[in-house]
Amino acid sequence: MKNGFRQSMAWLHTWTGLLVGWLLLLIFMAGTASYYREEISRWMRPELPRSTVSADDAAARAITFLQHKAPLAESWNVTLPDTRNPAMRMFWRNPESMVKPPVEGEKRRRRGGGRFGDATVDPNTGQEVTARETRGGDFFYRLHFDLHYIPVVWARYLVGFCAMFMLVAIITGVITHKKIFKDFFTFRPQKGLRSWLDFHNVSAVMALPYHAMITYTGIVTLMFMYLPWGVSTAYPKDEDAFFSEAFARMADIESPGQGTAIALPIQQLMDSARRQWNGAEVAGFTLYRPGAANAVIDIQQRDGKRLSVDTPSLRFNAVSGELIEASPSAGGATATRGVMYGLHLARFADWGLRALFFLSGLIGCLMVASGVVLWAVKERPKHAKSGKTGFGLRLVDALNIGAVAGLPIAFAAYFWGNRLLPTGLAERSDAEINVFFYAWAASLLAAFIWPKRLMWAWQLYVGAAMFALIPVINAMTTHAHLGVTLLQGDWVLAGFDLVMIAFAAVLGYCGLRMQRWQPALSAAEKKRRQQAAVATEASA
Structure with a gap:
């Protein structure tokens, strides 16, 4: 450490940034790319057609497809197309009696032959689309907090460690630069070390609120993993009960189907949901016990202008259309956590705001990159004196x-x-x-x-x-x-x-x-x- 408060903060700023800078750059770059996760996924699957039909028509075609593809499934889950993702994704869960035994030496079970099945469907025709296998933009999304080739738990602890160092670097950087706003308007090119320092200052101050927000909210998204003791103390025997209560989830559907009945048209059920939400659009639905007299359907609201990542859901009786329950209202702590998570993911952003988030992420990459380069530029004259x-x-x-x-x-x-x-x-x-x-x-x-x-x-x-x-x-x-x-x-x-x-x-x-x-x-x-x-x- 150095003598004096600001000198100590400068020392801390340098080393907290340098020690994790290269891994932090990977996290920033992958996270920035994740703002266009859906667009990247679409480009990487060029076989997918553009959707030209309404959400109601797409939902009706999804039901028809699943009635032929998975008529005996315990549940169907459908994600409807939107402007960012033109194809319908659907998943279903088969009864245990339908699960085929694994073949010796087979690495991956054939899709649909196990407990779970999935398909990508053209909403215009209702036919399954054969598209190249790829992780698309999801790879960058998972990479920025799960890394790769190492256990997920260790990766998330490592990312959290880097995020804490980043937060310390931001705070100490503000303390160190007492003329921070003046530095924002100062850039002196062709001045060697001074130019690198000016560039680092400008890139740091230009998107400072974004840098602080994205770092802090990134830590919040995994707070229960980093600080699990409160949950384990309050719910020693059933931690899942905590998450159901804290995140205002509806109860899981576990009872089997009873009898047979024809569900109401999906368009009618979606219209009921829209009326409850004052016109908000539907993102998708999950139909439990399809074809049974006690079938129920959960309809999820599409992300819109809500800051919170926790979007409302409604549960209907799929045969009578009666509203059974709505997702419980979130308490103050849950709502705060949902907003923090939502700010980090930026699902609420329209195209203009999303572009601003993306540019701020790129500036963050420049800030980290210029910081690690700046250390080398500072050190080089010292080594030049010794001749090696x-x-x-x-x-x-x-x-x-x-x-x-x-x-x-x-x-x-x-x-x-x-x-x-x-x-x-x-x-x-x-x-x-x-x-x-x-x-x-x-x-x-x-x-x-x-x-x-x-x-x-x-x-x-x-x-x-x-x-x-x-x-x-x-x-x-x-x-x-x-x-x-x-x-x-x-x-x-x-x-x-x-x-x-x-x-x-x-x-x-x-x-x-x-x-x-x-x-x-x-x-x-x-x-x-x-x-x-x-x-x-x-x-x-």
Whole structure:
């Protein structure tokens, strides 16, 4: 620690940011991409058609499909299409008597042959769609708090540890920069260390409320995992009861079906829900005991302008249409937690606000990246005096190149894998994820072998080329390319390709700047060169 409060805060700010900076950059980049999770998933499944029918028509086709596909299922769950996700996703739970015994040596049970089945259906026709297997944008969503290749519990503790360090770095950063608002308007290019510090300050202050909100709410989303003792103390024998009461859930349906009856048309049940919600739209429904006289249906409200992630549900008697119950009203603590979670996920955001969240996330990535680079820039003059680069600086340089320049390569490689891997490849979604990590590992290995300035430029150029070629590969392998999507006004697919081109341009520009960049001369070096110039003139 240092003498003086602000000096101590500066020391704490530096080390809390540096120690987790590279993993934090991965979390920030994956989390930022998750704002367009649905759009990424749609681009990565180009076989899915656009929905041109109403939610009522789509729901009716879903019921017809399930009556033929899973007539004996215990429950049906349907997610209706919307502007961000054009296909219907449905799941069903089969009775235990229908579960087929596992085949020896079989890694994955055939879809629908186990206790649970699922399908993706075209809402326009009611027919099942055969689309390539992929995690899509869900990979980035899970990556930013579950990481990969390590146990989920350990990953979430590690992410929470990084989030706490990030929160400390934000607080100490505000304390350290007493002229924080003046620094926001100050940027001095071509000044070496001063330029990096200015850039870090600007990127930190520009979206400071967002950085504080996203870090704190990220910790809140997993608070019961990080602080489980209160729940286990109050509910020592049944922790599930706590979550049912705290999160205002309706009771689970467990009793079996009785008799047979025909349920009311789904459109009539959805209209009843809309009237209860004063016109709010339906996101989907779960029908329990389909075909039975005691069938019930839970209808979920679509995310709209609600800040809370906890959206209302209604339970109806599916045969008579009688309202059985509504999801209980949330208490103050539950409502607060729902709003915190909702702010983190931003499901309430329309296209403009979502874009603002996305840009704020990108600024957060720049803040973290500039922070870890700034440490290396500060340390380099100290090592230059001794005439050799120490292990610590070499390690940081390699990690900086592999994370800041290498992660964009990995993201682009993930999209390449989606288009170039055979569509019938077994475990295809896992293969796409492996491509992501293989590309990142190659970038890190190259950085460790030669952690020099030109390696920065080369990796930035590689990332730019890979992003620029994504629309080209898309045009060569699918019919959902810019030449089609722009004419059709399909701005989800067209926007994805255009954003890839924009990323390519930014990375290419950064690579060019890095290639031409010359470190600023120290005061001692400037003085030495001036003296040499004077001596040369005198001798002449």
